[in-house]
Amino acid sequence: MRLAMQHPWILAVMLALVAGEILWRRHGALGYDGRAAAASLGVALGQTVFRPLTGVLLGxxxxxxxxxxxxxxxxxxxxxxxxxxLAVEFAYYWFHRFSHTVRWMWATHAVHHSAREYVLPSAIRLGWTEFFSLGWVFFAALVLLGFPPLVVVTLLGLNLIYQFPLHTEVIGRLGPLEWVFNTPSHHRAHHGSEAEFLDCNFGGVLIVWDRLFGTFRAEPEGRRLRYGLVHELDSRNPVRIALHEWGRMLADMRKAHGLGAKLKVALGRP
Structure with a gap:
């Protein structure tokens, strides 16, 4: 989102795609939840406060x-x-996978999965607490390996821009491209909240790591998936959306007796 704000033409393309998707969904039978889309925008606007602070620290x-x-x-x-x-894609795969399997990291990432309608604005529904969830460690490792910060940050930004049009039901399957690249079909499976689709398809631009490491799932044919969180969050409040999973996790940590038990909650699976 920050990269898009810095380059107005990217933002213009994103807005045009959103407008086209609204028309497509309303012309069909899917409908469009404008209040949920506005909530996603509210979460994104909150990032304009937190992202600069995070950027200074991470820089x-x-x-x-x-x-x-x-x-x-x-x-x-x-x-x-x-x-x-390739290095950023590999790091992103593991960052994304750990964001689903370690609750401390999931507390930030759950924000992105909270939308119950799979539309383009859900792509910018991203957590405010990424610095505290420590996902940046995966990319900091690449800098230690010798990649310039400019290269890592730029490629990661392009990775996230690429993923914006994946958040739609407008585009179906894309044939042979689906063997190598992450596509809307693959990402719909990633956002499915049904048991068989939890924790799959973690790739950014590429889907090859999922195929190599056994986390690939194909989107089911002939039916739509259910989206959102396993514990549904029916809220249009950006603050609640951004912080709800931290509240759930910290409440569970308070109930746990002893440091070991508390760490088990924080570092265990969501």
């Missing part, structure tokens, strides 16, 4: 790590960007 950390790394790949070499693309 300082990444440049400090780059300073102590024994390796330094040149940012003006195309091979750095090509290798960096």
């Amino acid at each position: 300082a950390i990444l440049f400090a790590l780059a300073g102590v790394s024994p390796l330094h790949f040149p940012a003006d070499d195309g091979r750095t960007w090509a290798t960096g693309f």
